[in-house]
Amino acid sequence: MPNDRLRDAMLRNGMTPASLAEKIDVDPKTVERWITQDRTPYPRHRHAIAALIRESESYLWPKAVTAEKASRLGQNEIIQVYSRRSSVPYEVWRRLIERAEERIDVLAYAGLFLVEQDPGLIDTLRQKALNGVSIRVLLGDPDRPTIERRSIEEGAPGVMAAKIRQVRQYYDRLRETPGVEVRYHETTLYNSIYRFDDEMLVNTHVLGIPAPHAPVMHLRRISGGDMFRTYADSFDRALLSSYPLGDSEMAP
Known part of the structure; x- marks a missing residue:
């Protein structure tokens, strides 16, 4: 199942998988998998992506942030x-x-x-x-x-x-x-x-x-x-x- 939230947020910020991959130093195919296969990036990549496209990690990857951590961040x-x-x-x-x-x-x-x-x-x-x-x-x-x-x-x-x-x-x-x-x-x-x-x-x-x-x-x-x-x-x-x-x- 694709990660439509990530895809839409990238589009709103004028980013392609290739441009995002370049900014966070990963392979463009990796970004494609994050989008098309809803793979969850490593925490360091989640932080970087969320900052670049101005969305919260809990919105982009709801299952990656536990309720306890989300409460603490809130x-x-x-x-x-x-x-x-x-x-x-x-x-x-x-x-x-x-x-x-x-x-x-x-x-x-x-x-x-x-x-x-x-x-x-x-x-x-x-x-x-x-x-x-x-x-x-x-x-x-x-x-x-x-x-x-x-x-x-x-x-x-x-x-x-x-x-x-x-x-x-x-x-x-x-x-x-x-x-x-x-x-x-x-x-x-x-x-x-x-x-x-x-x-x-x-x-x-x-x-x-x-x-x-x-x-x-x-x-x-x-x-x-x-x-x-x-x-x-x-x-x-x-x-x-x-x-x-x-x-x-x-x-x-």
């Missing part, structure tokens, strides 16, 4: 845990945004604090996008019941929808910028996710507690770990069910 992906989002230093947000070279992903209901703590954020994102960084922002649809339910749970009816409409005014300034997507979602969020290349801030959601007062995990992706991937996959699922701004107003 723990190593945790850089810092903050007791509440409001205690995350602004310098951390600024560093992650400024250093992003490939992607900036935001999944939240509003995330208004981002533009409030940095008035120049929209200009920064525009320049990032013009430099080739993919910017994807998923906001809660203010007209959906999930948003009002969240507001009621926090004891502030109507506030969340107002925040979303307010933050949308900022992101509307990026409407014509290539490489920027701002979309609505109606997902029930268990976490807000802020991804900057291979680092991520995950703001947990706690029933009855506003997001600024809920814990945040700072994660950094490492080869073989699965915690970062878990949240990255969560963002991707929300992205698949998201829709362009304005669609909700046209819905019956």
Whole structure:
């Protein structure tokens, strides 16, 4: 049975069996066997391949990484845990945004604090996008019941929808910028996710507690770990069910 995950990851990174073989100093036929016969490479080769094609070992070779090792690697992906989002230093947000070279992903209901703590954020994102960084922002649809339910749970009816409409005014300034997507979602969020290349801030959601007062995990992706991937996959699922701004107003 072929290893389609390895094949697809190589294609996404523009690699052939010959080019990968050259980079890790093995025979191209060996790489072919890893793909077509699902042979498992030696650990040193797994590490090198995962780093080159920016995928985790546990994703490429699920049977090669034991549950115990995957758990240990996942723990190593945790850089810092903050007791509440409001205690995350602004310098951390600024560093992650400024250093992003490939992607900036935001999944939240509003995330208004981002533009409030940095008035120049929209200009920064525009320049990032013009430099080739993919910017994807998923906001809660203010007209959906999930948003009002969240507001009621926090004891502030109507506030969340107002925040979303307010933050949308900022992101509307990026409407014509290539490489920027701002979309609505109606997902029930268990976490807000802020991804900057291979680092991520995950703001947990706690029933009855506003997001600024809920814990945040700072994660950094490492080869073989699965915690970062878990949240990255969560963002991707929300992205698949998201829709362009304005669609909700046209819905019956």
